Every structure is written in C-alpha cells, then in structure tokens.
Amino acid sequence: MTVPSRRCDNSTRAQTSLPALGIALVLLTVVTGLGVAMADTAIAGADRAPDERRVAAAIADQLVAGDGPLAARSNVLNQSRVDDFDQxxxxxxxxxxxxxAVSVKLADEEIARSGTVQGGTRISRLIVVEAREPRTLTPDLTTTDAVTLPRRSARATVTIDPPTGTSVWTVRANDRVVLHNRSGLDGSYEVSLVPYETTELRFQRAGRLESGNVTVEYDAPRSTKETLVVTVDA
Known part of the structure; x- marks a missing residue:
C-alpha cells in the first residue's frame, strides 16, 4: 500500500509544476522580447544621434558664419535679418x-522651424545680436571743428546749412576726406564710415558755424549677448 501512495504524490507534484513552468516560460519570453526591443531602440538611437549632431552643428555654424544669412559679421547677428528669417x-x-525636422531658437524664442521637432539633438552657439537705432546729432561748432561718432557706425548723413558769410569746403572722417567742394558744401550728403573705429568728423571752414548749421544722422548700434540653439530631430 505504501508504493502506490508515493507514485500518487509524485504525479500530483508533476501536475502542479506544469502551470508554473508554463508561466515561467511565458515570462522569460516576454522579458527576452522586451530586452531585444530595448536593445534595438538603443541601437537605433545611437545610430541616429551622431547624424543629428552633425547636421545640427553644420546648420548652427552656417547661421553664425560671417557670410551666413543672419550675420552682420562672424558670430554677430543682424537683428533685421533675424526678424525676416523663416522656414x-x-x-x-x-x-x-x-x-x-529642424528648429532654430534665439533667446528661447523659435525664429524658424521645418517639420515637427519632438526631441532630437541640440547644438548651442553663443552670439551677439546687433540692432541699429537712428540718432541725430546737432553739434555745437562754435568752439570746435569736430564731432565724434561711436564705433560700428557704417554711414552717416551730414547736412550742412552754413550762415551767410561762412563757407565749409571739406569734411574729414579721421584721416580721410569724405566731402570736398572748394566752392562750399551746402546740403545733405551720404558719408561712408569705417565701422570698426570711432569716427571724428572734422569740418574745414571759413567763418562761424552756429548750433544747427550742421546735423549728423547715423545708426547707433545696440548689442546684446544671446544663445542660438539649433535642434535636429531625425
């Protein structure tokens, strides 16, 4: 009677173990599948990231280059060009x-985008944004012959309206003669300046000039440091 009892117990244990084994196999299959899927995703992401970085860096470098679509000069962006930039x-x-899919942001504000950017790789560049504000000087030339303009002024409009008995025949910008008429200058003249230096306009004259006889209009630069961010999502 003892032997049949052992066989019955062994049979019962075997039957009980079968469902557990099945569940274990199912779990192993699921875990393996998830592991393979995660590995595939990681490999795909690893393959995509260098390409995104290369493209993002190339676009960022192009935008801040001296001959780029936004630049006034290398790493200095022209505010007017930034305002007109679009897809x-x-x-x-x-x-x-x-x-x-590419997004371009300046000071955390998106200025242009192509496609839908949901993630991707970001490349940042520190730059300067330069805007220009029109200004007018009315120098008092009763005691001096010169007026100084700030650096980065590329041009100016000089208006000369001399009083009776006074003649202005030459205007110099530092060492350069920019206006000359031996018979006398009278009217408005466009003058090109060297933007990388402070400019002193000097008036060669005979007679007295009062305040208001000469006005100088120019664009004064205003610069701010910002961050340009290019994001590429492949």
Missing part, C-alpha cells in the same frame, strides 16, 4: 532642413 529662409540656406 523658407532656413531651408534655402540650410538644405538639410528640407530632409530633417
């Missing part, structure tokens, strides 16, 4: 933007 300009000046 068409982005795709025209950065052809990869036609194939990738």
């Amino acid at each position: 068409s300009a982005l795709e025209e000046n950065a052809p990869p933007a036609s194939e990738y």
Whole structure:
C-alpha cells in the first residue's frame, strides 16, 4: 500500500509544476522580447544621434558664419535679418532642413522651424545680436571743428546749412576726406564710415558755424549677448 501512495504524490507534484513552468516560460519570453526591443531602440538611437549632431552643428555654424544669412559679421547677428528669417529662409540656406525636422531658437524664442521637432539633438552657439537705432546729432561748432561718432557706425548723413558769410569746403572722417567742394558744401550728403573705429568728423571752414548749421544722422548700434540653439530631430 505504501508504493502506490508515493507514485500518487509524485504525479500530483508533476501536475502542479506544469502551470508554473508554463508561466515561467511565458515570462522569460516576454522579458527576452522586451530586452531585444530595448536593445534595438538603443541601437537605433545611437545610430541616429551622431547624424543629428552633425547636421545640427553644420546648420548652427552656417547661421553664425560671417557670410551666413543672419550675420552682420562672424558670430554677430543682424537683428533685421533675424526678424525676416523663416522656414523658407532656413531651408534655402540650410538644405538639410528640407530632409530633417529642424528648429532654430534665439533667446528661447523659435525664429524658424521645418517639420515637427519632438526631441532630437541640440547644438548651442553663443552670439551677439546687433540692432541699429537712428540718432541725430546737432553739434555745437562754435568752439570746435569736430564731432565724434561711436564705433560700428557704417554711414552717416551730414547736412550742412552754413550762415551767410561762412563757407565749409571739406569734411574729414579721421584721416580721410569724405566731402570736398572748394566752392562750399551746402546740403545733405551720404558719408561712408569705417565701422570698426570711432569716427571724428572734422569740418574745414571759413567763418562761424552756429548750433544747427550742421546735423549728423547715423545708426547707433545696440548689442546684446544671446544663445542660438539649433535642434535636429531625425
């Protein structure tokens, strides 16, 4: 009677173990599948990231280059060009933007975008944004012959209205003669300046000049440091 009892117990244990084994196999299959899927995702992400970084860096470098669509000079952006920048300009000046989703932000504000950017790789560049504000000087030339303009002024409009008995025949910008008429200068004249130096306009004259006989209009630069961020999502 003892032997049949052992066989019955063994049979019962075997039957009880079968469902547990099945569950274990199912769990193993699920875990393996998840592991393979995660590995595939990681590999795909690893393959995509270098390409995103390369494209983002190339676009960022193009936008801040001295001959780029936004630049006044290398790493200095012209505010007017920034204001006019859009998706068409982005795709025209950065052809990869036609194939990738690209976002361009300046000071945390998006200025151009192509496609839908949900993640991707970001490249930042520290730059200066330069805007220009029109200003007018009415120098008092009763005791001096010169007026000084700030650096980065590229041009000026000089208006000369001399009183009777006074003649102005030459205007110099530092060492350069920018206006000359031996018979006398009278009217408004466009003058080109060297933007990388402070400019002293000196008036060669005979007679007295009062305040208001000469006015100088120029664009004064205003610069701010900002961050340009290019995001590429492949």
